[in-house]
Amino acid sequence: MKEIQKVLLIVNPISGDINKENIIQNVEAEVRKINAELTTYRTTGENDRKKIQNLVDERAFDRILIAGGDGTIKLVAEALINNKIPIAIIPAGSANGLAINLGIPKNLKEQINIALGNSITLMDMLEINGELCLHIGDLGLNAELIKNYEHSRIRGKMGYLLQSIPTLWYSKYPFEFEVRLENRSFNKQGILLAFANAKKYGTGANVNPKGKIDDGIFEILLFKNFDTLEILKTLRNETDVNSEFVEIIPVKEAKVFCKKPVAFQIDGEYLGEKEEISVKISPKKLPIMTSKQP
Numbered sequence: 001m002k003e004i005q006k007v008l009l010i011v012n013p014i015s016g017d018i019n020k021e022n023i024i025q026n027v028e029a030e031v032r033k034i035n036a037e038l039t040t041y042r043t044t045g046e047n048d049r050k051k052i053q054n055l056v057d058e059r060a061f062d063r064i065l066i067a068g069g070d071g072t073i074k075l076v077a078e079a080l081i082n083n084k085i086p087i088a089i090i091p092a093g094s095a096n097g098l099a100i101n102l103g104i105p106k107n108l109k110e111q112i113n114i115a116l117g118n119s120i121t122l123m124d125m126l127e128i129n130g131e132l133c134l135h136i137g138d139l140g141l142n143a144e145l146i147k148n149y150e151h152s153r154i155r156g157k158m159g160y161l162l163q164s165i166p167t168l169w170y171s172k173y174p175f176e177f178e179v180r181l182e183n184r185s186f187n188k189q190g191i192l193l194a195f196a197n198a199k200k201y202g203t204g205a206n207v208n209p210k211g212k213i214d215d216g217i218f219e220i221l222l223f224k225n226f227d228t229l230e231i232l233k234t235l236r237n238e239t240d241v242n243s244e245f246v247e248i249i250p251v252k253e254a255k256v257f258c259k260k261p262v263a264f265q266i267d268g269e270y271l272g273e274k275e276e277i278s279v280k281i282s283p284k285k286l287p288i289m290t291s292k293q294p
Ligand SMILES: Nc1ncnc2c1ncn2[C@@H]1O[C@H](COP(=O)(O)OP(=O)(O)OP(=O)(O)O)[C@@H](O)[C@H]1O
Pocket: 012, 013, 014, 015, 016, 017, 043, 044, 045, 046, 068, 069, 070, 071, 072, 073, 092, 093, 094, 095, 096, 097, 268
C-alpha cells in the first residue's frame, strides 16, 4: 500500500459533549511519527460539507480521520461520495453506531493505529429516499422514541428509558406496512420496520445477526407486535434480539408504503413522518478503516 503523506483530521467540537483536545494531540503525535502532514478541520455546523469538499479538492489527502458521531461521519461520507479516499473513525459522538458495528476498540491509541493502518473495508451504503444511511434506518416505535428523546433534557440511556413510557402511551402502533420487493409484495403489521446494513443498533443491541457491511445486501427487519416493552428493552441494551420478535428478509432493493404517516429515522436522526420509503443498497461505496475485515 502507498505510504500515507497527507492526513486530514475532521473534528466535531460539540459531538458527544466530549473535549477533543486529547484526541487531536494524540493524532498529531502519531501522524508526526510516520512523517506525514496533518491538516485539522473543526466543523462549525454551517456549510461544513462544502468546506470539506473544497479542502479535499485543494490538497490530495490520502487518509481522512473523523472524530465525531454518526452525524459527522455521514456529513464526511456525503462530501466524499465517489472520491475514494479511505476514512477512519475516532468515535466521539453520543451513540457511535457505525464504530460499534465496525468493532472499533475503546482505546484511543488502538483507534489511531487502525486509522493509520492498512486494513480497508469497502463498505456498502444504503440510500433511503435519496438520503445516505450508514447502518440503520427505521419506521415506527424506535423513530418515535428518538423524536421524543431529542426533545428531552435527559441524555444517555436514562433519557431513552424515561421516554419509553410516554412514547408507548402516545404511539399509534401497530403500524400497517406494504412491502414491495423485486419479485413479490406483502402486507405486514408491526411496531417497527428497519432497514439494516449492519448487525447492531447504536446501543449495541444485536438486531441483525446476519448483517454484513460489505455483502451487497441489506436486511428488512420487521418487529412484530409481540411484547413491546420487551422489544424496547432489547433495543436499548447490549443483548441479542429474541428471534421470536423479529422477521428478517435479506434484499437489495425495497419499497415500503404505510397506511398512515409513520415516524422515520436514519442513523439516530429523526426525519419526520413518512408514508413511502424507497431503499436500495449501493455496494462497496465507502472505503473505511477497520481492525480486520468485519
Ligand atoms: N461547531 C459546531 N457547533 C454546533 N453544532 C455543530 C458543530 N459542528 C457540528 N455540529 C452539528 O453536530 C451534529 C452532528 O453530531 P454527531 O452526530 O456527530 O454527534 P452526536 O450527535 O453527539 O453523536 P451520535 O450521532 O453518535 O449520537 C450535526 O447536526 C452538526 O450540524
